[in-house]
Amino acid sequence: MKAVRAVAAAVFLESVRDRVFYNLVLFAVLLIGASILIGQLTAGQDVKIIKDLGLAATSLFGLFIAIFVGINLVSKEVDRRSVYPLFAKPITRAQFILGKYAGLLLTLLANVVVMSVALYTVLFFLARGVPEGVQKAWDAPAMDPGLLVAIGMIYLELAVVTAVALFFSTYSSPMLSAVFTLGIYLVGQFNSDLKHFDTIVDSAPAIAIAKASYYLLPDFSRFDIKLQAVHGIHVSAGFIATTVGYAVAYIAALLFGAMVIFSRRDFK
């Protein structure tokens, strides 16, 4: 556990050194700038649009970090040959993988937390000048705690994307890992279409492959409850619990896979 913690801390510090958190400044400027401009551009929809923008930006910025930092997590260490002295220390390959993953999750958590605080701050100031009568007409209050559920789901989605990137990073080059991870992310967005493939195709093998892909590939659309959160639509505890379970199981499968592949690599 100590070894995992040490690797995770190193990943976090490296992301700080690599100026990964500069995106937080960009996020804050984007939100504040948008909150000033949007009032002029829309017909009384500032709060909805700021919520949409905040959630979309949290997801998109996180996605870039998860993919472009994630694909380098292992391959960079191998290319730099810094992995050799590391394995001379009392650390197993599994601990190394887990530590790398935990470090990037910590970086993403710091990002998501700061972005959420920025979003709620902007919403607080935006709602302050709005009469109570107008606020009552909104689908959900500006400082709706339901947004946190959507943000939690975004974080879970990023955790799965990170696991996918790390998995590819254990045996492929950063360039190919990025292509594979982006590919999996895109396919995962359209996953539910594969389920209904039989409605447009007659071929039994094609339908079987589509069905198998539907169950095997990660279903990223499951984590998207941004729309529901913005409109104050109730999301059942059962759905949230099964989605969290699904994410944990999928991440575990990817990490085990990454450990197996990485343990078979020859660094002699």
Place this chain on the structure above:
Amino acid sequence: MTRGAAAAGAIVCLAVAVGLHVSQDWWPAPQIDDPGLLYVRSPAVATRAVLSYDAIAADTYWIRALQHFGSERLAPPEHVRNYSLLYPLLDLATTLDPYFSIAYRFGAIYLGEPYPGGPGRADLAIQLLKKGIAAQPDKWQYLQDLGFVYYWHLRDYKSAAASFQRASELPGAPTWLQPLAAVTLAEGGHRDASRTLWMQIAKSEEPWLRDAATLRLTQLDAMDIMDAWKQAKDQGYNPPIPNDPSGTPFVPDPATGGITVSPASKIYPLPGQMQPPS
């Protein structure tokens, strides 16, 4: 080349570029009356193309719809107003975010506005509101708006009353909707029922809607004056031509033998006074 010379070169070149850019104010490019383009028209394609960012994409299409409507409505008089992108933009926005209430409600108002203030497409306004009702069947506001479109734009008082009645039966509906349904059915076409409707809209929190309602109420007052003048004339009197409520004199209307609102008036055109180009 020294570092100082390179920096000075960069600053000089940037200054020249900025200067040339400013010169566009003196030698502007010829203006083209661009009809505007919408690259993605299929809501199904848009839904897939935006991945999980459907809400923010819906906002973008909504802002585009507002800009399209505003730029056509406020265009100079020589511009032939064409609101052809309004419905596709609203359709995209409401497909990407099926709970986008304001896009249904304001969108229907914009679509129903008679030409040249809007496209005068009450049929599309009804289509949009029915899409909203299908997405949120408990939203009485959509049925109220639907009744309004039937009443004001199509003068279909029976359908209007049915919509108000259905709206009044939904949870949370205001108490005035049921009497409104009754009044609409009993006095369909009477200006008093119209006034009741517009006075409800004039209470809106949205300044644009309040302004629209004020204009419509003023137009109803103008119609009362026009009717009174025609009645006096038909009875053999020779009344002088009065001013409309905005202060502009009415003009004779050869088609009816009465008077009508002048094109110079702030309340011109009255509903049906101007038709879109075919």
